Amino acid sequence: MYLKKILPIAFLMALVAPIQAFTPTAAQISQFQNLPKAQQEQLARQYGVDVDSLLGGGSAVSAPTQQAPVLERTTSNQTSATATSQNKNQTSGLKSFGYEALSGAALGFTVVDNLPVPLDYQMGPGDVVNVQVFGKSNQKMTLKIDRDGTINLPDLGPVSVAGQTFEQLRAQLVGLIKQTIIGVDVAVSMGTMRTMQVYIVGEVSQPGAYNVNGLTTITQAIVASGGVKNSGSLRQIQLKRKGKVVSELDLYDLLIKGDTSKDVRLSSGDTLFIPTKASGVELDGEVVRPAIYELKGRTTLAQLLALAGGPKPQAYLSRISVRRMSSIGSQQFTVDLKQASGRNFILQNGDEIRFGEVSNVLKNAVAIRGEVVSQGAMNFTSGMRISDAIGSIEDDLKQSADLNYALLVREGNKNQDIEVHQFSLLKALSDLNSIDNLLLQEKDQIFVFNNGLDLNYWGAEKSINLARQKGSVLSNQTNISYIDSETGAEIVSQEENAIGTFSNSAVSATAKQQQGSRAKLLEPIIERLADQASYDAPALLVDISGAVKFPGTYPLVKNATAASLVVAAGGLTEDAYLDSAELSYRGIENGRLISEQINFSLKDAISGKSLVSLSPQDHLAIKTRPDWQEGMLVELQGEVVFPGRYTFQRGDTIKDLIGRAGGFTEFAYPKGAVFSRERLKRQEAERLKYLNAQLKQEISNMSLRRQGASSSDPAQALSVLDQLDQAEPVGRLVVNIDKAMKGDELANLMLEKDDKLYIPALNPVISVVGEVQYGSHHTFDPNKTVDDYIASAGGTKRQADTGRIYIVKSNGSVEVPNNSFWFSRKYQSLAPGDAIIVPINTDYLDGLSTLSTATQILYQLGVAWSAVKD
Structure with missing residues (x-):
């Protein structure tokens, strides 16, 4: 025979051997795979072998341990790629709805030891129950339900439990043991679940017998078998028990509505039967889910549209195309879904329905x-x-x-x-x-x-x-x-x-x-006007800026004037200057672009006394009143008679502000005043950001050096880096309030918007911070020097830079030592509220030059905040 000429004799002997002890070589299997499918099936039938086994499948083996809801099949295990490929319609490109959700490779054997068991789980032969007795006596038992539906309790004999739910069995065992053995407590838990065999037949990718456990449902079994063929029905899946249909599942209810009420658990010996699909239709076009849908009974077009998720907003529902093939040939129907007759249009097997899109052009x-x-x-x-x-x-x-x-x-x-x-x-x-x-x-x-x-x-x-x-x-x-x-x-x-x-x-x-917004609505108009512009026809657009509510670009309307453009921009704001406005216009003269400006009275233009016409590409600038200022507020807090927020005019000074607030209280300490300016705060924030980035770079370079011979520890630098990330700028400006109150022109600063001035109470404290053993605050003693206060803080640390110790005065200024006279007891430089700063030696950390600047700024910020909070 032709087949025998192709296949080696050894391979044929392997096929018919009663005991499969011989394993075909890869070359032999390749020869078999190259045969036409019809000849493969003929050879398999002739010698009684399974084609799928030769093509890489094989029977699987189950085990009596607790498993996932679906275990594995006991027959062949072929790939399920066919089911996926069958879901595509070869003519329209549409996929059959629902099949992909069930397709995939068959599930292998998977052991799950902690699978939760519901209380309504029905017990049966093969299930294992764990019983723990404790109290007067302790005992642990593992009991298996026998084939006759009983379990054998030691010293108590057999107990019939078949047909009971897990909840009923647990209650029975607990009551029986407590009644028999007085003084004990009982805990009953589920052990290994039984395995049972079910059959999945009909239009499935891999029909056959499957080993499953007692929790497996219809859909789980179908998914494990590789899914349903494209020819199979998803809407009439039958569960048969002892030859009778006990349940019927419509998978559309699950996939579309999420209804799992019919997805029941399987029992031993059950058969899942997937019949062939009775009828189906193609739905394409402007719907949410275009696909091939299976019909069930009498189905209207409205019901089909509901299955597909409804129409898209652009769907043209007045003319729905329905193409039907029948015994008399092809028929074409046009259905109007706005009419009841259209919504109730009855579909037939093979119908092709298409939802078109509405026209972009409106007429009348x-x-x-x-x-x-x-x-x-x-x-x-x-x-x-x-x-x-x-x-x-x-x-x-x-x-x-x-x-x-x-x-x-x-x-x-x-x-x-x-x-x-x-x-x-x-x-x-x-x-x-x-x-x-x-x-x-x-x-x-x-x-x-x-x-x-x-x-x-x-x-x-x-x-x-x-x-x-x-x-x-x-x-x-x-x-x-x-x-x-x-x-x-x-x-x-x-x-x-x-x-x-x-x-x-x-x-x-x-x-x-x-x-x-207004700009969003104007956008398509402006784009269209820009598109239709040409060399000799500039875009019909004008601009307006300045003191209007909605400055920007606007269409140049028919008979446009400056007044109409102001209206288009939402009108004038309260700071608009009415005596003069500027109109800039462009034009071409002798082939050159020229630009000119004219000034006019905005008051006259708005009132209609004068007419200022607009041309394409004009720009109208609405000026702001020279003396107009908004939000001219400052904040004065601390030891003044009337603290609070005050309005001011340009030219007002610190002395004027304190005078309006009633002057100082008897507890005020003007030398420790903290003056914060918003403009300086922004600059300080930028400075902190720059220092942060610079310090990160230096730490990175230091880390590379540490990989060599250096042994420096970057922990101190990293600590400063964290503080820089969290530091809040103060924008402190050093001021001399005493001189300001005496009228000194340099000290008596003019106020700016959002300035803040804080006058603290007298705080006779000297602070010592930085690289000392214990940063602390000390009562001010005019007889103590800087050296005395550092000694009171435990002295300096090893990494301290004793040559650069400096003092931050209570008003924010800094004093730096210049000779040995600094530490003399005769030198009276300290005052209440001062802070002694002991900086870190940058050489201690491989010369991190930025660290010195960063720590100085942090110390000064800390002193300022401390003064405000105290």
Whole structure:
């Protein structure tokens, strides 16, 4: 025979050997795999062997220990890649819904010793129970349920437990042992669960017998077997027990609704039968989950749409394409889901349904965007005006709508170039005869902007519902609502789109877009105007800056003036200078770009006394009043008669501030004043950041040197680095309050915004910090020198730099020693509130030069904060 000519005789003998003691070589298996599939199956049937075993599978062996819910099969173990590949439809590219969730390689033997056992687990032969008796006597027993459903208790005999739940068995054993042995407590736990054999047959990737434990459910067994074939049904999985169907599982309930009520546990000898799929349809296009779906019974188009998660927002529900193959040939149906007849359209096996997308071009419509209750398109009628599109301020506009500035965008020619008109909603809706109540044209778009108020916005759902009630949302933004006859849930789909050139910025009723800022809403208009610009036609855009609420770039509207641009920018702020404004404009003269500026009275332009027209690319600058200042506040705390926050004018000084606060109290110590300035605080923060980065670099270099011969310890440097990370800048400025109060021009500083002055009480304390044995505070003694205070702190440490000891005075200034006279008892340099600083010797840490500067700043910050807190 042809097969015998190809395969070696030794290999054929191995196939028919009663005892599989021979293992084919790789070359022999390769020869077998190269045969056509039909010949492989023919040879296997002829010699009574399993094709899957020859292709790498093999029977598995189970063990009587506690296992995972699914153990392993007792027959062949072939790969399940076929099931996955079958899920793709060869013609449409759609996948069959649900099969991937069940596919995968068959699970191997897995031992799990701590699997929790539910109380309703039904006990049976092979289950093992652990019993612990303690108290008067101690005993541990491992009891196995015999085939007759009993367990043998030592000294008590057999006890029938078959058919009981684990909870019932535990209660029975505890009661029986306590009744028999007085004075003991009993603990019963589950040991090893029994293994049992079930059959998985039908349209599964790997049918056969499987060893499972008592907790295995239908879906777990199917997943372990490699999944269901594409030809198998997911909606009519049958669990048979003793030849009768005891349960039927619809996996769509689990995959779509999360319903596991029908996913029951298996019993010994059960059979899972997967029948062939009765019918299916293809659903493609603008739906949430396009796929091939299996039908179950009489299914309508609305029910199928619910299975697919509903339509996408851009789905065109008025024309659903249904293609049907029947005995008379191909048929085409067009279904309207807005009609009851469309929603109740009955599907048949093999139908191909496609949801198309709505057109980007709206006809016979106008659109409204922005701060309106209902965004979207509405039907256009001849003679329609602004007041017809937006009925009233109270009902159709949000509270955040800008009533003084709105735009009408219109396509002005066949090239679809747009022109922009500005109008006032307040005038248009209050006076129907006003010129602001513009006459609309087809495809016009109305933009209503935010007035900058921080208000709560209505959600999209409220907008849609109100629009539906008012009937203002028509064919081009249609909300379709219908009841799913199977689930009873309401399914809502919304068709929406902007018009013409704004198709990429579709009108939307979502809450996120309703909260868009003025710049966000202007963005598509500005982009379109920029795109349509050319060499001889500059972009119709103008800029405004300065004292207006919303400075930025705006469309150049028809008949634009400086006054209309100010309105577009939200109006003037309170610091605007009305006597003069500057208009810069650009132009081409003799092929060269020129720029000129003119100044005009903003007051006259706004009042209408003068007309300042605008041209493309103009820039309007609104000046700020020279004498205008905001937030001119300083803070005065501590030992003054009336501490608190004070307003001031430019030119006010420290002396003026303290005088307004009633002067000092009797406990004040002006020499220890702490003066903080916001500007210096920012500079100090930058300095700390720079020192932090520089010190990190030096520590990194030191670490590299330590890998060589150096033996320095970087712990001190790392400690300083941590303090720099957490240091809070003070922005302290050294001031002499005594001189300031006497009127000294240099000491009596002018105040700045957010200055803070703290006058402490007299604190007769000298602080010693840095590289001393014990950093501490000492009572001020005018007879003690610096050396005496350091000795009181235990002396200096080994790494101290005794040659650079310095003093931070109570007012923040620093005194540095210059000769041996520093430590003389005759030298009276110390005063209450001073701090003696003993710095670290940078040579101690391989010359970390930054460390000295960093520690000095940290000490000074600490002294300042200590003065404030004390």
